[in-house]
Amino acid sequence: MQKLVIEGGKMLCGELKTQGAKNAVLPVMAAAVLCKGVSVLDNCPSITDSYCAVRIINCLGMKAIQSGGNCTIDAAVLDDNPTIPDRLMREMRSSIIFMGTLLGRIGRCNLYYPGGCDLGPHPIDMHISSLKRMGAQIEDEGEKITCCAPNGLHGCSIALSFPSVGATENIILAAVCAEGETVISNAAREPEICCMADFLRQCGAVIKGDGSGRIVIEGVEELKQPEGEVFGIYPDRIAAATYIACVASAGGEMLLTDCTPCHLEGVIPIFEQMGCYIKAFGSNIYIHKRDTLTAVDTIRTMVYPGFPTDVQAIVMAPLCTARGTTVFVENIFENRYRHTLGLCRMGADIKAEGKVAVVSGVKKLHGAKMDAPNLRGGAGLVTAALGAEGTSEIASTEYIDRGYENIEGNLTALGAKIRRISSG
Ligand code: EPZ
Numbered sequence: 001m002q003k004l005v006i007e008g009g010k011m012l013c014g015e016l017k018t019q020g021a022k023n024a025v026l027p028v029m030a031a032a033v034l035c036k037g038v039s040v041l042d043n044c045p046s047i048t049d050s051y052c053a054v055r056i057i058n059c060l061g062m063k064a065i066q067s068g069g070n071c072t073i074d075a076a077v078l079d080d081n082p083t084i085p086d087r088l089m090r091e092m093r094s095s096i097i098f099m100g101t102l103l104g105r106i107g108r109c110n111l112y113y114p115g116g117c118d119l120g121p122h123p124i125d126m127h128i129s130s131l132k133r134m135g136a137q138i139e140d141e142g143e144k145i146t147c148c149a150p151n152g153l154h155g156c157s158i159a160l161s162f163p164s165v166g167a168t169e170n171i172i173l174a175a176v177c178a179e180g181e182t183v184i185s186n187a188a189r190e191p192e193i194c195c196m197a198d199f200l201r202q203c204g205a206v207i208k209g210d211g212s213g214r215i216v217i218e219g220v221e222e223l224k225q226p227e228g229e230v231f232g233i234y235p236d237r238i239a240a241a242t243y244i245a246c247v248a249s250a251g252g253e254m255l256l257t258d259c260t261p262c263h264l265e266g267v268i269p270i271f272e273q274m275g276c277y278i279k280a281f282g283s284n285i286y287i288h289k290r291d292t293l294t295a296v297d298t299i300r301t302m303v304y305p306g307f308p309t310d311v312q313a314i315v316m317a318p319l320c321t322a323r324g325t326t327v328f329v330e331n332i333f334e335n336r337y338r339h340t341l342g343l344c345r346m347g348a349d350i351k352a353e354g355k356v357a358v359v360s361g362v363k364k365l366h367g368a369k370m371d372a373p374n375l376r377g378g379a380g381l382v383t384a385a386l387g388a389e390g391t392s393e394i395a396s397t398e399y400i401d402r403g404y405e406n407i408e409g410n411l412t413a414l415g416a417k418i419r420r421i422s423s424g
Contacts, residue, residue, distance in 0.1 A: 002397045004408060007417035008367055008388035011252035014414045018240050018259040019045040019405045020069065020233035024195035026094040027169045028233060029053040030101045031196055032073040032225075033062065034177060035203050039225040041071040043233040045405045048398070052091045056084055056098060075105075083110040086143070090115030092402065093166070096124055099147060100170035103136050104177045108148040122333075126167040130158045134174055134182065155180035155219055163188040163213065163303050169196060175217040176205040184215045190304040191263045195234040202231055235283075237263040238310045239404060242379050244287050245311075246411065248276050248318040249387035253288040254414060261285050266307045270296055270315055274322060295324030295361055301331050313339040313380030320348035320384060322361040330355050339377030342370035346388050367392040372399045379404060386416055395423065 020043035029050070032039035044050055044066055054071070057064040061079035065072050082102050089095045089112040102109035114124070128138050128145075134153045139146045155178050158171055168188040173196075175182035187193070189211055197210035203225045206218040225231065240259045247254045248271055261268070261280035268285070271278050273296040277288040296319065301309040309332035319326045320343055330336050337352040344350055346365040351358045367390030372378025378400040385392035394400075397420065400407060408418045 001395065001423050003421050003423045004382060004394045004397055004400070005419050005421055006382065006385040006392045006394070008250070008385050008390060008392060010250060010386070010415055010417050012247050012250050012254055012386070012411070012414040012416060013252045015255045015257060016243055016410055016414060017257050018235040021045070021192060021195065021236035022047055022049055022403045023094070023165070023190070023238070024192040024234045025050050026053050026092070027097055027173070027192065027196040028199045028231065029057065029064070029071065029073065030097045031173060031200050033057060033060070033075050033078070033098070033101045034105050034173065035075050035223045035225055037076055037224045038072060038074045039203070040230045041073070041233060042069050042230050044069050044071045045236065047401065047403055047405055049092045049094070049402045052088065052095070056088050056095060059085065059088060060102075078106065081108060081110070082106065084112070086112040089113065093122065096127060096166055097169050097173060099127060099145070100131060100173035103131060103147055103149050103153060104174045107150070107152060110144065110146050112143050112145065126160055126162070126164050127170045130160070130167060130171045131174055133158055134178060136174070153178035155182035155217070157183045157185070160184065160186040162186070165190050165193065168193055168215070172197065172200070172207065172215065172217060175219060176200055176207065177221070177223065178219040180219055182217045182219070185213065187213055187215045188303065189213060191234055191237065191260070199231045202226070202229060235259045238308065238376070240264060240285065241267050241311045242314050242383065242404070243410070244271055244278070244285065245314045245318055245383045246386050247287050248274060248289050248293065249383050250416065251289050251387070252415070253286070256285045256287070258283055259285055266302070266305050267311055267315070270299065270307065273297065274318065293318055293322035295319060295322045295326040298327045298329060300329040303332070309333055309336060310376050312336060313377045314383055316340070316343065316357070316359060317380045317383035318387065319359050320350070320362065321364055321387065324361055326359045328357040328359065330357070338373035339380045342368070342373070342377075342381045343384055345370055346384055346392065348384070364389055366390050369393045370395070372396040375399045375403045382407065386411070
């Protein structure tokens with residue numbers, strides 16, 4: 001067990017390179033399983049979720065190694081009857097996208113319900129019904145899911161009832177080597193889908209329309225990354241938003257490099273409304289926070305390009321000490337206000353019920369002992385602690401480590417007083 005100990009009230013100042021995106025590297029690694037050969041990726045984040053994907057690939061009989069930002073996946077040979085054990089499935093939600101990729105590659109797999117952060121009920125009905133339409137037979141025996149496609153997968157038209165990121169990824173992974181054309185309507189438009197599609201195209205897949213609500217995939221015989229090519233994982237827009245929020249909370253200025261500002265179009269205006277100075281140029285974002293923040297118009301989480309649910313807890317942190325009241329409406333997940341408990345411990349005034357949280361700005365927050373309730377909630381608490389008076393301790397750092405590479409190192413380099421200690 002580890003804790004992050006943060007002495008708040010230190011201004012941040014400096015330059016930071018944006019890490020590779022967690023939610024892009026995981027589907028790209030799953031996509032590499034479709035390639036009959038070696039795939040080389042770079043800009044992979046050193047986070048526990050990507051190491052979990054590496055372990056899943058290795059346990060299926062293939063060879064994956066991640067060292068720093070580089071990952072090599074040799075998917076030439078894999079088990080005849082691939083099974084992902086319960087313990088690996090439970091480590092993260094995105095383990096479920098191996099269902100589409102394994103059905104696409106070998107026509108069968110056995111797996112369990114995925115785990116991950118507890119954000120409320122998280123059904124996989126759209127994943128299952130879509131793959132069934134493509135010819136998969138899927139038996140759901142409570143915990144265990146047995147899948148096979150005795151006659152192979154075939155293309156079809158799939159209209160999603162909600163633009164689920166994971167279901168869109170699973171369908172694309174199943175469709176790229178299926179027979180014929182697959183059309184997904186009401187598809188998720190998140191940049192991480194485009195990242196996976198870019199990798200698949202590099203390997204010979206035919207995919208059109210990613211980034212829009214209608215994606216068309218024409219099945220091909222075989223996928224392979226051309227020799228000598230390396231695929232770069234997109235920058236992490238959520239980690240970028242997190243470090244911007246850290247500056248908004250603690251004060252100071254930062255140049256965030258190697259990011260894609262247009263992926264943050266739903267987020268940057270919120271920081272500007274708060275009173276931060278933000279300038280995006282090329283692949284950089286500069287942020288400067290000097291004065292007291294002001295509350296912003298209602299923040300409603302939406303699918304991309306709207307305000308991301310993953311940034312809700314993170315942006316709430318600086319708004320706890322803004323002048324005025326900010327209302328949040330969480331539209332994507334049912335149970336995504338658990339961080340408000342920790343924020344209230346630090347002295348925040350937040351009333352959360354159902355989908356809505358009302359944050360009334362207080363003069364300042366004070367240090368407290370808290371538990372990270374999940375990945376982004378934990379990041380929100382770190383963000384708040386940086387701006388609070390006194391020392392905070394944030395336990396359950398394993399949630400934060402699932403998505404943030406070297407968070408204490410990055411913040412220390414920016415001037416924060418933060419260290420990791422082992423506890424109990
Ligand atoms: C992805 O999760 C991200 N994870 C999440 O990031 C992110 O919060 C989420 O998209 C929304 O943007 C990864 O990419 C690995 P969804 P995913 O399927 O794909 C419902 C983080 O902190 N739904 O778009 O699991 C579901 O219950 C994480 O980095 C169904 O009802 O999200 C939820 O309410 C957490 N049936 C909504 O759709 C289904 O079959 C959105 O889920 C599938 C989803």
